[in-house]
Amino acid sequence: xxxxxxxxxxxxxxxxxxxxxxxxxxxxxxxxxxxxxxxxxxxxxxxxxxxxxxxxxxxxxxxxxxxxxxxxxxxxxxxxxxxxxxxxxxxxxxxxxxxxxxxxxxxxxxxxxxxxxxxxxxxxxxxxxxxxxxxxxxxxxxxxxxxxxxxxxxxxxxxxxxxxxxxxxxxxxxxxxxxxxxxxxxxxxxxxxxxxxxxxxxxxxxxxxxxxxxxxxxxxxxxxxxxxxxxxxxxxxxxxxxxxx
Numbered sequence: 001x002x003x004x005x006x007x008x009x010x011x012x013x014x015x016x017x018x019x020x021x022x023x024x025x026x027x028x029x030x031x032x033x034x035x036x037x038x039x040x041x042x043x044x045x046x047x048x049x050x051x052x053x054x055x056x057x058x059x060x061x062x063x064x065x066x067x068x069x070x071x072x073x074x075x076x077x078x079x080x081x082x083x084x085x086x087x088x089x090x091x092x093x094x095x096x097x098x099x100x101x102x103x104x105x106x107x108x109x110x111x112x113x114x115x116x117x118x119x120x121x122x123x124x125x126x127x128x129x130x131x132x133x134x135x136x137x138x139x140x141x142x143x144x145x146x147x148x149x150x151x152x153x154x155x156x157x158x159x160x161x162x163x164x165x166x167x168x169x170x171x172x173x174x175x176x177x178x179x180x181x182x183x184x185x186x187x188x189x190x191x192x193x194x195x196x197x198x199x200x201x202x203x204x205x206x207x208x209x210x211x212x213x214x215x216x217x218x219x220x221x222x223x224x225x226x227x228x229x230x231x232x233x234x235x236x237x238x239x240x241x242x243x244x245x
Contacts, residue, residue: 074111077102082118096122113142117155129166136162153185160195169199190226197233210237
């Protein structure tokens with residue numbers, strides 16, 4: 001009898017334990033309730049955060065659209081200005097005026113960098129070499145920041161030309177032409193070598209000029225036109241260099 005009642009007691013306890021376990025809250029349901037309670041408590045904060053994100057996205061989208069529109073306007077202004085280049089002196093003056101306005105109104109655009117480059121050309125043609133040098137340097141700075149290595153190389157050569165034409169052959173222009181040789185622009189190497197050689201000639205350093213021309217002729221990247229020009233200058237210099245001993 002005792003064993004029977006003990007066995008029945010154990011069975012009831014097991015049933016009670018199993019029912020207690022069944023009554024434990026489901027973890028998923030409990031987590032859902034907690035999330036719902038948290039959301040209810042932080043509704044205002046969430047709405048505010050969503051609003052801030054929406055405003056930020058709107059501002060970024062609007063800023064991008066405005067920048068694109070500004071770049072397009074600058075490109076149009078550049079096109080209009082360059083139409084007056086390489087014609088009459090009156091039109092060139094008008095081109096200078098429009099290009100100056102462009103770099104003032106559209107600073108930071110790609111068109112502004114090119115506008116400085118075109119200004120350099122116009123000043124150079126007018127033999128205003130200090131102004132040309134300043135414009136070329138402005139273009140060079142902006143093109144380097146814009147990561148446009150090919151255009152930057154071309155402007156680096158123009159900087160050296162302006163220095164040479166302005167009488168700064170030694171050492172500024174030579175340094176400028178040598179800088180071109182360090183850039184990934186093999187089609188400009190011939191002109192750079194010629195520039196270095198000319199500067200040595202102008203300063204009476206014939207031996208250095210011969211040395212740079214000979215170095216140039218051993219450079220396989222030199223184009224045929226530049227190679228012929230270098231050969232011609234070398235032929236003129238070699239007799240005088242031999243006389244110097």
